Amino acid sequence: MADDEGRRQHIHSSHHFLVVTYGAQGHVNPGRALARRLTQLGVDGSAALATLSVPVSTHRRMFPSLDEDMETTDGVISYAPHSDGVDDGSLDAIDAEDRARRRRASSESLSAIVARLADRGRPVTYIVCGMVLPHVLDVAREHGIPLAIYWIQPATALAVSYHYFHGYDELINSHAIDPAYKVCLPGLSRPLRIGNFPAFLIDRSGTEMAEAIYDMFREFFEYIDQWRPKVLVSTFNELEANALMEMKQHLDMFVIGTMVGSSTEERIHLFKHGDAEKKRYMDWLGAQLDRPVVYVSFGSISKLTKKQMDEITRGLKQCGRPYLLVLRSDGLEDDDDDSHSLQNNAHIQGMVVDWCNQLEVLSHPAVGCFISHCGWNSTIEAVASGVPIIGVPHRFDQPTNVYLVEEEWGVGVRGERNSDGVLTGAELARCIGLVMDEGKKAMAIRERARALKELAQAAGRSIGGSSERDLLDFVMTIKAHDTVNTAPCHDQ
Structure with missing residues (x-):
């Protein structure tokens, strides 16, 4: 407990985290929960700043009383929407050309947010990318801002996906249509049936959606190999010990808990809930x-x-x-x-x-x-x-x-x-x-x-739980990085 408090005292008060998530219910609340936790790690008023950015169409559903694209705050974190080129939220067209257009629009809009925050004296010092959002990777590279991946799936899915893109793709592809076939992968306590693999790895439907999701994950793991970003995993050690132990050998990984919170904690609802x-x-x-x-x-x-x-x-x-x-x-x-x-x-x-x-x-x-x-x-x-x-x-x-x-x-x-x-x-x-x-x-x-x-419950305790300690370690690692780097850059 004393060690945790000492680490809190050393968190850099000037950090500003930009947390960017996909605009779906299952992404928005974990992203918001992480942003709020990042602001609460300091003491005596030294907490970090955090801004959550979602697509404009999602932002409008989150804050229907605001003018369409207005930035806002809840008193703890700020909200700055970015345009993905389809501000009405439609998902009809997903061919390669359309994906490229949306990526450019998202990158340009998010870059504008980064510039705007810097002009206001609140420069973004760290970007947190919720899962596989290629445009966020583009912006981090363009602005030289360090980036962490926020993996909001189980560590087991991370291990399976990682090993697929690191030598197991041919074996898995050759049996993709046989759901009963079992594959032995590092970090799994037992062989995993093909039918239990993440769907995007074994989807052979040939649809534009299947191709788009596969390409995003492929690029995601290529980015990890090249840039070695920190990876924040939404699970806890006692739940997936084997997969976590395996992936810590390959990734700069922090096990930050599940972001569940309490049943009385205010949440964002993208659907009508009176x-x-x-x-x-x-x-x-x-x-x-x-x-x-x-x-x-x-x-x-x-x-x-x-x-x-x-x-x-x-x-x-x-x-x-x-x-x-x-x-x-x-x-x-x-x-x-x-x-x-x-x-x-x-x-x-x-x-x-x-x-x-x-x-x-x-x-x-x-x-x-x-x-x-x-x-x-x-x-x-x-x-x-x-x-x-x-x-x-x-x-x-x-x-x-x-x-x-x-x-x-x-x-x-x-x-x-x-x-x-x-x-x-x-x-x-x-x-x-x-x-x-x-x-x-x-x-x-x-x-x-x-x-x-x-x-x-033990892992998720706000002070003293294993998840809190790992999140503190993540922020302290950033602090250590600041002491030897005068300008933001990708961790290498």
């Missing part, structure tokens, strides 16, 4: 304490087919337990005039909402399990809340996260889709039984979930 609606579902949860609730949400990006939604509804009714289901207004692929009838005619055993404060819901004692797409934020929020998980992965790192949930941590099960890619109602009801009944497997899952919750 106080009246919140009171409605929280009051409903409070009335269910004697019968554990099944909470269902597939995140802020995924859309479900009407057929899949019908099966989910069928499975929830079949299990006979109360449920809270999040169904966004844009959450169905084949929307029609009747697609939201479920919201208006929910079965008496359940409640359907457009959006909710997920961490507050997961922290409620009435919630007994979480049916999820298993994005990393949702996964780690469930772990931090001690809630068993039924994972139904779709894209990105989600298959790897479900592997961790089921096979590494033992805090849940995977819901298997049928040959048409649909999770049937019968399969969903089976999975709910596996984690919520009184059988030996369900009891073991719940006990393991409680144990991981305790580990997460």
Whole structure:
């Protein structure tokens, strides 16, 4: 504790972090949480400055009461939006030419922010790049500002992706269409099935989106090899010890925790979330304490087919337990005039909402399990809340996260889709039984979930936890770098 306080006293008060994130719900809140933590590391008024930059379209959703592109502050961090060339938020065109145009627009806009902050006497001294944003790499190179990568997926996905781009690509590519094939990779405690790899590594659909995501990750790892940036990983040591130990041999890495925070902490919601609606579902949860609730949400990006939604509804009714289901207004692929009838005619055993404060819901004692797409934020929020998980992965790192949930941590099960890619109602009801009944497997899952919750809480303590110590070490490393460099430059 004394050592931590001593390190806090030495943090350079003039540092200004520019944290840049992708404009999705699952990126904005971790980026904002990190920015806020970076400002809180000093003492006696010596805390660093932090500015969060998201695309204009996202900024408008975050602050709908402001003039469209106005910069603002919440009293702790500042917010400065950058244009990605599509300020209406559309994602329709993603061919190579369009990607190049958006990259140029993003780089130019972000460079203008850097220049503007310098003119105001608040020069950016460090850039934090949320995952794979090529334009942020461009800006860091152009301005000679040191950069850290903020990896908001599990360390296991980082290890798998790193080794794919460092010698394992041919082996994995040759078996990409065989989901059962197992590959042994450094840092993994057991062989990993192809079907559990991050989706972008094994996507052979040939779509523009698949190509774009693959190219971004390839460039990302090329950048790491050339520039050796610091990498901030959103996990904690007790959760992924093997993968972290392996990757520390290859990267200048800091394990900074999961940025979950507390259930009462203010969060940014990119979807409508009124106080009246919140009171409605929280009051409903409070009335269910004697019968554990099944909470269902597939995140802020995924859309479900009407057929899949019908099966989910069928499975929830079949299990006979109360449920809270999040169904966004844009959450169905084949929307029609009747697609939201479920919201208006929910079965008496359940409640359907457009959006909710997920961490507050997961922290409620009435919630007994979480049916999820298993994005990393949702996964780690469930772990931090001690809630068993039924994972139904779709894209990105989600298959790897479900592997961790089921096979590494033992805090849940995977819901298997049928040959048409649909999770049937019968399969969903089976999975709910596996984690919520009184059988030996369900009891073991719940006990393991409680144990991981305790580990997460210990690692995430604001002072003295392992995550806080690593973040302090990151900032102190920057301080040491400042003492031998009079001008910002890339760490080499």
